[in-house]
Amino acid sequence: MRDPGEPGCVHAPADVLAERRALAERVCRETRLAGLNAFLLEGMDAAYQVGAEVEVDPGDDAAGGVLVSWKPDEALLDAAMERLQKGRLDAPEFLHYVAVCTRMQEAIVAIIRSAGIDADAEQNDLDPLILLLKPRQP
Numbered sequence: 001m002r003d004p005g006e007p008g009c010v011h012a013p014a015d016v017l018a019e020r021r022a023l024a025e026r027v028c029r030e031t032r033l034a035g036l037n038a039f040l041l042e043g044m045d046a047a048y049q050v051g052a053e054v055e056v057d058p059g060d061d062a063a064g065g066v067l068v069s070w071k072p073d074e075a076l077l078d079a080a081m082e083r084l085q086k087g088r089l090d091a092p093e094f095l096h097y098v099a100v101c102t103r104m105q106e107a108i109v110a111i112i113r114s115a116g117i118d119a120d121a122e123q124n125d126l127d128p129l130i131l132l133l134k135p136r137q138p
Contacts, residue, residue, distance in 0.1 A: 012060040020056045023117070023133060024066045027054050030115040031108055048074060052108055057132075066133040070104035072097065101129045 011017070024040055031038035037051025048071070055067045071077070080097030088094060109121045109131065122132045 009058075010060045011058045012064050016060070016064075017056065017058055020058075020064075020066050024054045024056050026115075026117060027066065027068060027108075027112055027133065028052070030112050030117065033115075034111045036104075036108070036111075050074075052104070063132070068105070068108060068131040068133060069127075069129055070101045070108070072100050072104075076100065098129070105129070105131050 012020070028038040028040055031052045031054075037049070038054060039049050039051060041053050041055040050071055050073055053067075053069050053071050057064045057067055076093075076097055079093040083089070083091035083094040112133075122134070
């Protein structure tokens with residue numbers, strides 16, 4: 001997510017932010033009801049947690065919305081990031097990390113759609129392991 005204090009970062013209007021916050025809270029609730037851990041990321045200093053990380057992006061642009069990513073156990077994350085830093089994108093540990101995150105994203109999208117959440121899920125151009133959810137416009 002962009003730093004809201006970053007120069008040039010224009011915040012969405014209060015009603016749009018409230019709508020995004022409500023969507024984020026509902027995504028967390030429905031994901032938990034399905035038996036998966038989910039948490040709303042509140043600030044950049046949050047301790048590492050496992051599960052669906054849900055964040056409200058306050059930007060008033062196409063990148064603004066609700067971001068959802070899967071956070072696996074730190075052991076899997078560390079192994080994958082170690083391979084990534086070495087440029088070993090074909091390493092089994094890295095491929096497993098990507099597969100886990102991708103499949104969990106697919107599951108979360110299926111869960112929230114089954115729960116009646118009417119949102120478009122788009123792949124994030126900057127990070128394909130982060131989903132961008134936006135309330136559908138009538």
